[in-house]
Amino acid sequence: MHVRDALPLPLLQDGEVRIKLLYGGICGSDLSVFKGRLPHAQYPLRPGHEVVGEVIESRASHINEGKRVVITPNTFCGKCEFCLKGKPNICLEKQSIGITCDGGFAEELHIHSRYCLPIPDELSNEAAVLIEPLSVIVHGMKQITIQPGMSVLVVGCGTEGLLAAALARHVGGEVTAIDINASKLAMLRSFHDMTLGHPMDIAGNQYDVVIEAAGTKQSVESCFSLLKPGGELLLIGITPEATIPVAQVVRKEQKIVGSIIYEFPTDFQTSVTYLLDEQFDPTVFISKIKPFYEYEEAYQMALSGNYAKIVLQFKGAAVS
Known part of the structure; x- marks a missing residue:
């Protein structure tokens, strides 16, 4: 350079x-x-x-x-x-x-x-x-429903994940944000009433809305076990390939939304x-x-x- x-x-x-x-x-x-x-x-x-x-x-x-x-x-x-x-x-x-x-x-x-x-x-x-x-998150969140009190999980806390967590909390969501890098999570400490942790910390939990912002195959595939029946998965991160459990999505009436810019x-x-x-x-x-x-x-x-x-x-x- x-x-x-x-x-x-x-x-x-x-x-x-x-x-x-x-x-x-x-x-x-x-x-x-x-x-x-x-x-x-x-x-x-x-x-x-x-x-x-x-x-x-x-x-x-x-x-x-x-x-x-x-x-x-x-x-x-x-x-x-x-x-x-x-x-x-x-x-x-x-x-x-x-x-x-x-x-x-x-x-x-x-x-x-x-x-x-x-x-x-x-x-x-x-x-x-x-x-x-921020407009990337604004656009994505227009395509899903986050009402006050709904549980929202943000996966990956790069800039877009941080902005997603902050905005979801601002509009009333009960937000959990996860990342493998603790220094990224520390950026969210000034936003009160937010749960922060490592992906291992939330095993077995399920959420009304999951926002995937990490953009890795493993991360995308892990989101389906974290989504409630009738829940919405917003994909902001981009990964070339990921396996989608179609039978689960159909039977549980889950919604998958891709959002670009x-x-x-x-x-x-x-x-x-x-x-x-x-x-x-x-x-x-x-x-x-x-x-x-x-x-x-x-x-x-x-x-x-x-x-x-x-x-x-x-x-x-x-x-x-």
């Missing part, structure tokens, strides 16, 4: 904006790109998609210079069957910034304004950098609403904020698995 200096800046076209980067979160997919594990990634590749920045040049009538924005890193055609149904997350022509084309870890980013969401002045940069990953801008707007709520503060999941020039150390911290969210701070960005 290295930094490329003085890349040419393209001229803006109608509807486009140029953004000065402020903060960028390192995501699990950025780490997969770094490891060379994504066959559809084209190298050399600039990573980064969980970004917040300030518009410094605009050819979009609805976004002024000086406004902070976040971006959806998933471009969509706007014309296919799914886009027309309001489901750009499963667009047939979807591309992913930072994976199939250069991403946002640069001092400046040039992008069409249709992929930008202006954010309120009162929202901190630390909260804003969590809008994109989010619908933009609606899920982002919902995330902003949550982040403005003083009773919901997932910024505690930001383990470290590192200057961009320390990107190598930041990546090593993220790769270690001992931290939650590692964030890069770009030149000129102040801590809110």
Whole structure:
């Protein structure tokens, strides 16, 4: 990994904006790109998609210079069957910034304004950098039912699992979160009335809702024994193969829901609403904020698995 200096800046076209980067979160997919594990990634590749920045040049009538924005890193055609149904997350022509084309870890980013969401002045940069990953959970939880008092199990406490546990508790679920890494679970201690433990601690228990966020074959397969009859299993983590006990699912009327990214801008707007709520503060999941020039150390911290969210701070960005 290295930094490329003085890349040419393209001229803006109608509807486009140029953004000065402020903060960028390192995501699990950025780490997969770094490891060379994504066959559809084209190298050399600039990573980064969980970004917040300030518009410094605009050819979009609805976004002024000086406004902070976040971006959806998933471009969509706007014309296919799914886009027309309001489901750009499963667009047939979807591309992913930072994976199939250069991403946002640069001092400046040039992008069409249709992929930008202006954010309120009162929202901190630390909260804003969590809008994109939180929207993954917002979208997934729209597809299941969590009512006050229902038992919810979150399997895997990476960033998405942590956000899922926090949001499920915020909406009234009785949450249990499990992970093999105790340092990840420690991030949830500020959220009261939540049960935290190792997977071995919950043997024999069953839950109304199970949210799988680890994305391993073993983890997915273990979820079925943890799900009550009539329960709902939300799959957010991605694993190539897993065995599903079809007879059990049918006989116990269990529901399996797969969820991929989010619908933009609606899920982002919902995330902003949550982040403005003083009773919901997932910024505690930001383990470290590192200057961009320390990107190598930041990546090593993220790769270690001992931290939650590692964030890069770009030149000129102040801590809110």
